[in-house]
Amino acid sequence: MSSKDDFVEDLFRDLPKSKPMSELELKRHEKMILAKIEEMKIAQDKKQGSLYVRFQTQFQLAAGFLVLVGGLALVLNQSPTNSDKGSELAISKPSPTAQVEQPNSEVSQPATSGSGKPIDLNDGTTELEVGQSQGKPYLNNLGLDYSNQIDQIRAKIKISPNSLVLSAIPTSFGKCAVELGISSKLFATDKGFYDGQAILAFYHGASSRNSEIWIVEKSCERIVNLKD
Amino acid sequence: MQYEGLTEEELMKLYQDGDLDALGAMAILLLPKLAAIARGRFSDKNLADEALQEFWIKIINKADSFKHDSKVLTWAYQIVNNTYLDLIRRESKRSYLYDDISNLDESEAKKISFAEQSTNEITIKTALLKIPKDQAEAVALVWLDGYSIEDSAKILGIPANTVKSRISRGKAALAVQLSELDPRVGNQKHA
Numbered sequence: 106m107s108s109k110d111d112f113v114e115d116l117f118r119d120l121p122k123s124k125p126m127s128e129l130e131l132k133r134h135e136k137m138i139l140a141k142i143e144e145m146k147i148a149q150d151k152k153q154g155s156l157y158v159r160f161q162t163q164f165q166l167a168a169g170f171l172v173l174v175g176g177l178a179l180v181l182n183q184s185p186t187n188s189d190k191g192s193e194l195a196i197s198k199p200s201p202t203a204q205v206e207q208p209n210s211e212v213s214q215p216a217t218s219g220s221g222k223p224i225d226l227n228d229g230t231t232e233l234e235v236g237q238s239q240g241k242p243y244l245n246n247l248g249l250d251y252s253n254q255i256d257q258i259r260a261k262i263k264i265s266p267n268s269l270v271l272s273a274i275p276t277s278f279g280k281c282a283v284e285l286g287i288s289s290k291l292f293a294t295d296k297g298f299y300d301g302q303a304i305l306a307f308y309h310g311a312s313s314r315n316s317e318i319w320i321v322e323k324s325c326e327r328i329v330n331l332k333d
Numbered sequence: 334m335q336y337e338g339l340t341e342e343e344l345m346k347l348y349q350d351g352d353l354d355a356l357g358a359m360a361i362l363l364l365p366k367l368a369a370i371a372r373g374r375f376s377d378k379n380l381a382d383e384a385l386q387e388f389w390i391k392i393i394n395k396a397d398s399f400k401h402d403s404k405v406l407t408w409a410y411q412i413v414n415n416t417y418l419d420l421i422r423r424e425s426k427r428s429y430l431y432d433d434i435s436n437l438d439e440s441e442a443k444k445i446s447f448a449e450q451s452t453n454e455i456t457i458k459t460a461l462l463k464i465p466k467d468q469a470e471a472v473a474l475v476w477l478d479g480y481s482i483e484d485s486a487k488i489l490g491i492p493a494n495t496v497k498s499r500i501s502r503g504k505a506a507l508a509v510q511l512s513e514l515d516p517r518v519g520n521q522k523h524a
Contacts, residue, residue, distance in 0.1 A: 110508040112515050116457050117476035121376035126368045130382070134368070135361050138389055142357035145393075149353070248390075257383065 136301030137250070144303070243269060244278075245295040251320055251331065252300040264293040264313050281325040282307055292316050299328055341405035348396055356396055360389045363409055367392075373478045374417055376454065384420055388413050407490040414470050418462055425459045453514065460510040468503030471496050 243265040249258050269291045271279050282288040285307070293308040299320050310316030318331040336344060336358035344362065347355035367388045375381040391412050399408050461469040474485040475496070482500075486493040508515070 109517075110504045112517070113504050113507045113511055114476060116453075116511060116514060117472065120454055120457060120477065122374075123372050123376055123378045123381040125372055126381070126385070131364055131368060134364055134385060134389065137386065138357050138360045138364070138393070141390070141393060142353055145356075146353055254379070254383070257379075 133250070133301035137298055140298065140301075140303040241273070243293040244274060245293060247295055247297050250298040250301070251304065251306060251318070252298075255331065258295070258297070262293060262295060262308070264308055264316070266292075266313050268292060268313075269294075278305060278307075281305065281321060282309075284325055285319060285321065285327065287319060290316075302328075304328060341409075342401070345396065345399055345405050346401070349399070356393060359396075359405065360393055363392065363406070364389065366406070367409075367413065370413055370417075370478050374458075374473070380420075380424070384417065387416050387420065391416050403490050404487075406488055410470070410474075410488050414466075414473060417473070418466075418469065421455075421458045422462060425455050456514065457511060460507050463510050464503055464506040468499045468506060471499035472503040472507070475500060 242263050245262055247258060247261055249261075251258060268289065271282070271288050271291075274282070274291070274294060278294050279288065282291055287307055287309040290311065291307055291309055292313040293316075295306040295308075297304060297306060303323055304320050305323065305325075307319040307321070308316045309319055320328045320331065322328060336347075336355060339347075339355075339358070341359050341362055344355045344359035348359065364385075368385055371381040371385040371388065375384055392409050395412055399405065461473065464472075470489065471485060474480045474488060475482065480488065482493050482496050486496045489496065
């Protein structure tokens with residue numbers, strides 16, 4: 106052990122430390138942990154729900170197909186003509202099969218027409234799509250606490266230069282913004298905490314540079330407004 | 334409380350069996366230890382708070398990767414230490430402390446002294462990034478967090494002698510990195 110290197114230990118040990126965290130601060134983190142767990146539960150439920158819906162849809166399609174095939178078989182069996190004519194009928198009856206295939210072609214149709222020919226859509230729809238793609242970066246999800254991390258939030262938050270199209274933000278946010286009467290001049294939204302409680306934040310004002318932050322509970326109850 | 338008296342390992346097992354609330358209880362159980370580490374490693378209260386939040390978020394997000402081949406605390410400490418090194422890297426890049434100086438309503442002399450102190454703090458901490466990770470872990474636990482060699486050995490899941498030798502090698506490596514702060518050299522000033 107060389108004593109000439111001992112100054113290193115002193116340098117580290119002498120580094121300033123912040124004050125121990127108070128019970129209140131720890132409680133705030135506890136609340137944030139519980140909020141995070143609730144968020145994970147919701148995400149898990151959604152995932153399970155969408156899996157169930159997908160399974161249910163596939164099951165319904167398969168069941169529909171079987172019913173159709175069964176019906177066709179019944180019709181063919183009950184037909185008075187046998188052997189030769191029967192085979193003729195089976196060949197000359199493509200319409201039920203075409204009906205079976207129809208749902209598939211219906212499913213794929215909107216995708217091809219939507220992506221291939223956007224100009225064919227009316228003007229309003231085109232504008233909405235542009236608004237959506239521009240709006241997304243401004244749907245922030247910083248997860249920071251507005252009661253004590255406002256400087257970090259201001260450094261990280263992405264604010265749109267133009268007000269957001271209401272249809273470009275999630276329905277729950279949109280409903281709440283309308284309820285609060287701030288839907289016309291929204292420049293950003295964010296999810297985070299206020300004093301440990303999970304909140305939504307709306308950046309609303311006359312312009313993107315002069316906006317007020319509306320902190321609301323997930324139930325859309327206003328908690329506080331923060332100004333620049 | 335239904336999880337009262339359960340260990341971190343038991344809570345982790347419950348979580349991996351599908352109980353999300355047990356994960357929350359486990360993170361809350363670790364919270365005081367994580368807070369002590371955050372506090373020991375950051376002089377700025379906001380940074381310590383931010384670090385604590387990042388610690389538990391990463392632990393929660395990575396809980397699926399826990400293999401039950403070590404103590405939860407040992408596993409969590411690896412995550413905490415990696416997060417800490419990332420934070421130092423980030424802070425040294427954006428020179429957070431410098432930005433703060435302009436906001437202080439203090440005399441010029443105080444500002445300069447604060448700047449010097451902050452520079453040294455960043456220099457000392459970033460030196461940890463330049464030595465092997467296992468040495469940085471041991472050094473941080475004992476010198477920054479204030480754990481004894483024995484407790485550090487328990488946290489890291491290694492023998493006490495290994496902790497000692499890691500610290501010894503870390504000290505030598507850090508001395509090279511921090512030679513300009515050696516008081517015997519007399520040029521403590523950092524440009």
